[in-house]
Amino acid sequence: MCAAPGSKTFQLLEMIHQSKEPGLLPGALVMANDLNVQRCDLLIHNTKRMCTANLIVTNHEAQNFPNCSLAKDYSEAYKDNCKSQRLEFDRVLCDVPCSGDGTIRKGHDMWRKWNSGMGNQLHLLQVNIAMRGIALLKVGGRMVYSTCSMNPVENEAVIAELLRRNGNSVELLDVSSELPELVRRPGLSTWKVQDRGSWFQTHDDVPHDRKNVVLPSMFPSSNITEESHAVCGYVEINTDNRGSFSRNCDIEETSNINHDMDGVSTDPTSNLDCTSNVVNSKFPLHRCMRIVPHDQNSGAFFIAVLHKLSPLNGSQIQGTKVQHTLGKGRIKQLHKEPEPETRPCETILTCQQNNVLEVDDAELLGRRQNLSADNQTSKDKNSTEVEMVFNDVKSGREESGDIMKLQKQSRWKGVDPVLFFKDELVIKSIKSFFGIKESFPLEGYLVTRSTDNARRMYYISKSVKEIVELNEEVGEQLKIASLGVKMFERHRSKDGCSCAYRLSYEGLSLLLPYISTRILYASPLDFHRLLQYRTINFAHFVDSRFGEEAASMMPGCCVVVLLEGHENADSILKDPTTIAIVCWRGKGTMNVMVSPPDRTDLLERMAYRFGIKASAEEDEKLMDLTREDGNIMRI
Structure with missing residues (x-):
């Protein structure tokens, strides 16, 4: 759900392709999502090496991931005869954004950036992302919730809230027998929550002006109060006092490590009354896994595996409505269809079924109201402009062709349609x-x-x-x-090629077993030369027969396969270890159509397998001959 930069996605793709022969596609797919467009680009770049047709990369807020259901309402969507009409997954990896304190050994910036309030800021976002993941999960499917944090507010508290909201629909699995060599510790059953230097054991201990920041779900207590943001509840946020509401970024450090601004002790052992009882969670949180750095010289991780037993009910899907109290008046967010654009990351509380967009403080609400007014004005203006353009185009072109073009525009701004x-x-x-x-x-x-x-x-x-x-x-x-x-x-070549398209190197491994023409077989030395110089005249190949075969071929795209010995042509095309590249047969030359990073990778593989390295004199001689020919081609 938060997939960038793509290392876990790559491993999942390797798993589904593990047992398949070349040219055969697995029945499974991986859908990788990330909110940030730049991180999506990084994800695409990192998974491109897999050359898979079984990957979809999406750009959504994880907590707002679309339902993609054809059913009119929730009750119809989850009938057995509607399974093909909704988007569900067998497995969900919910690697949520976290404070990252478990990466402190390798991420030296964490020493400067980390503070104890980071987990409190992210808790509600993590809960909503995980809830969305469970909603997208098939009955009988599993969801893995993971963080690289040691803070129980981001870990056990989130799992407890998921179990509390979903009731008997979801269970926490005991996976202690899996991966026996992995050193792990059980999850915590009790913990305290820190806010502004003070430690709290229950939500009742939290000062009134901080109850909207320190939420009931952060505590191990199983009591559900009216203030809880549990399903179908209302959270009342009193902002009469300007100082009573603190935004996530306003966590302040105090100069005295033992007392907060109000003089309350910050010692976790002395903050509470010594007669108070330790509060334990009623959920089996010991089934969670904690990976700590000093057990096996690693980073710190938290892992929990959830199993979906039955469909969620409507109230669980709808999530939480939020009321904001501003002085004596109340403002409620109305149900409205979301704009098809990325919403800001700060808006973290969501009602998935009806796509209700809700805010977490009055300041943000006011800002959104101002933006709504500006957007409405902009929309009216844009609507007028679009109508004028449509009328102008319609008058100058065929009506049917223009309407078809308008229908092919993507719903999402800046994203091309599929x-x-x-x-x-x-x-x-x-x-x-x-x-x-x-x-x-x-x-x-x-x-x-x-x-x-x-x-x-x-x-x-x-x-x-x-x-x-x-x-x-x-x-x-x-x-x-x-x-x-x-x-x-x-392609843009003018060599008289009868086909307007050429092969792409990315898809060659999938298509190679099914190609019967336009294939040349090169010796390791000639194959290495092609990779080394990209463009070679037919007469300059070591194997004269290979040069003659290339010269006799019609101009256009072709495939050059590395022939290591006397292999059979049919068998070598179906061998998963076969090395082949896309080339262009031009006027007197053979041109390699492979990107520089891929060429470098192939050259390193050949140097390792055959020990072929061209000498400096040979390099200079061949480059001079290529310049004299002047037949270098750009496709």
Whole structure:
């Protein structure tokens, strides 16, 4: 749900591809989500090496992840005959944002940035993200909740709140027998909460002006009060006193480590009455796992595995409504459809079923009201401008063609739509040019991100296709940043190639077992030369027969396969260890169509496997010959 930068996503992709032969796609898929657009780009970059058609990257607030349900209401959505009409997952990895104090050994910035209030700030966000994860989980599925923090407010308190809200619908699993070599400790059953230097054992001990910051769910007590943000409850936040409300970023450090600003002792053992009883959670939190650094020379982590036993009821899905008390008046947030744009991270309390957007303080509420007024004015202006543009275009073009273009625009601002590529003539020319076998389906599995003159085509698996089709039916609720693997790209060559598209190196490993033409087999030395110099004249290959075969081939995209010995052509194409690259047969030269990082990786693999390294004299000689030919090509 919070997937960037992508190391866990990459491992999950490796798991689903583990037992599949080349050219065969697994039935599963991985959907990776992150709120930040830049982090989504990093996630896409890090998972690109996997070259998988079974990945979707989305850009949403995790706690607001779309339902993608075709049912009219909640009761209809979870009937057995509607399973294909809603988006659910067998497994959910809920690696929530946390204070990160468990990374203090490797993250030296934490020594300067960390304070005891960071966990309190994130607690409610973590609860809402985890609740959304459970709502998206199939009955019988599992959700892993994890942090890299040691703070029980971010760990056991969140799990206890999930169990409290979901009742008998969710259970906490005992996974102590899993991974026996992993040194772990049981979860805590009792803890205290710190706020502004003071320690509290129950929510009743919290000063009245801090009850809106230190929430009941942060404590191990199982009592549910009217103030609790439990399901269908109301949280009353009194902001009569300006100093009574403190925003998350306003946590202050005191000069006296033993007393807070009001003179209350900050010692966790002396803050409470010595006669008070220790409060223990009624939930089996010992089933959680704590990984501490000094047990096995690692970072600190918290892990809990939850099992969904039955569908959540409507009130559990709807979440919490919030009331704000401003002096004598009350302001309630009304149910409204969210704008298809990313909302600020500070807005962390959400009602998922009706997409209710709620705020956590009066200051933010006032700011949102001002923004709403500005946005309404902007919307009216934009509506007028759009109408004028539409009328101008409509008068100069065919009505049907223009309406089709408007319908192909993405719902999400700044994000290209996902469109199925349906040009049968182009697909037929691609299959004919590369000799793609009928056993590899292209029709219905190619998508593009541009409405006309598609430059790139991406191949998606059957499972991803079902998600894309569902997303179209529900009005593009998913904001898809990336999906599938790039398979074909439109080229700009004027060599007279009969096919307008060339192969992409990213999708070559998937398509290679099904290609029957446009394939050349190179010796290790010639293959190394291609990678080293990118462009080589046919006459300069070590193997003259390879140069002759390349010269006799029609201009256009081709595949060069590394031939290590006397392997059979059919068997080598189906071998998962086969190394192949995409090239372009130009006018007198062979040009490599592989990115510099991938070329460097392949050169290192060849140096390790064959020990081939070109000498400096040979490098200079071959580069001079290439410059004299002047046939270097740019596709």
